Amino acid sequence: DQQVKQNSPSLSVQEGRISILNCDYTNSMFDYFLWYKKYPAEGPTFLISISSIKDKNEDGRFTVFLNKSAKHLSLHIVPSQPGDSAVYFCAASAGRAGTASKLTFGTGTRLQVTL
Amino acid sequence: DSGVTQTPKHLITATGQRVTLRCSPRSGDLSVYWYQQSLDQGLQFLIQYYNGEERAKGNILERFSAQQFPDLHSELNLSSLELGDSALYFCASSSHTGELFFGEGSRLTVL
Numbered sequence: 515d516q517q518v519k520q521n522s523p524s525l526s527v528q529e530g531r532i533s534i535l536n537c538d539y540t541n542s543m544f545d546y547f548l549w550y551k552k553y554p555a556e557g558p559t560f561l562i563s564i565s566s567i568k569d570k571n572e573d574g575r576f577t578v579f580l581n582k583s584a585k586h587l588s589l590h591i592v593p594s595q596p597g598d599s600a601v602y603f604c605a606a607s608a609g610r611a612g613t614a615s616k617l618t619f620g621t622g623t624r625l626q627v628t629l
Numbered sequence: 630d631s632g633v634t635q636t637p638k639h640l641i642t643a644t645g646q647r648v649t650l651r652c653s654p655r656s657g658d659l660s661v662y663w664y665q666q667s668l669d670q671g672l673q674f675l676i677q678y679y680n681g682e683e684r685a686k687g688n689i690l691e692r693f694s695a696q697q698f699p700d701l702h703s704e705l706n707l708s709s710l711e712l713g714d715s716a717l718y719f720c721a722s723s724s725h726t727g728e729l730f731f732g733e734g735s736r737l738t739v740l
Contacts, residue, residue: 557631557719557731603672616685619672
């Protein structure tokens with residue numbers, strides 16, 4: 515049972531345009547959401563997060579939107595750059611901090627930013 | 630560089646064999662997590678250790694076991710290997726904020 519779903523396995527966007535990556539979840543207990551970015555031959559790295567008490571969090575070119583009623587979040591990258599080409603994982607947890615936290619990951623979306 | 634070190638980076642072995650994957654967390658991090666990424670699958674949580682004690686368990690098979698040593702490094706032991714165990718195995722450590730820092734992964738191929 516996939517509690518965190520990324521239904522688009524891949525996405526291609528032109529440089530300078532907006533990239534929108536989507537993620538849906540089913541577990542109502544999730545209250546903290548993160549996006550991780552993964553380059554080939556490297557481990558995932560933390561990109562941006564959002565708590566369920568917010569509906570938007572922005573960090574430079576990256577913005578995450580959370581729609582709790584729809585159990586949906588999205589990552590917007592504006593403007594997209596070739597260096598953004600990577601696999602993006604959405605992750606969620608029930609309880610953010612603490613040693614008992616563990617994340618449930620989606621299957622990832624491969625973003626390709628073309629020139 | 631996340632500060633989390635995993636060895637080996639690549640491992641090829643045969644069905645029925647046993648392997649050990651090793652992880653050194655970031656300096657100061659007490660928690661270690663193991664994740665498995667199979668083809669077309671997300672990162673599946675296997676197990677978490679905190680300061681030497683098992684803290685949480687995910688979808689870890691009985692053929693797999695892990696431990697965390699007093700120096701906080703961790704080992705994931707995979708035994709009676711099957712073709713389906715071929716995957717990328719990631720270790721991560723976390724700070725007091727809960728943010729995870731991943732190693733580069735160990736790619737296991739079972740032939």
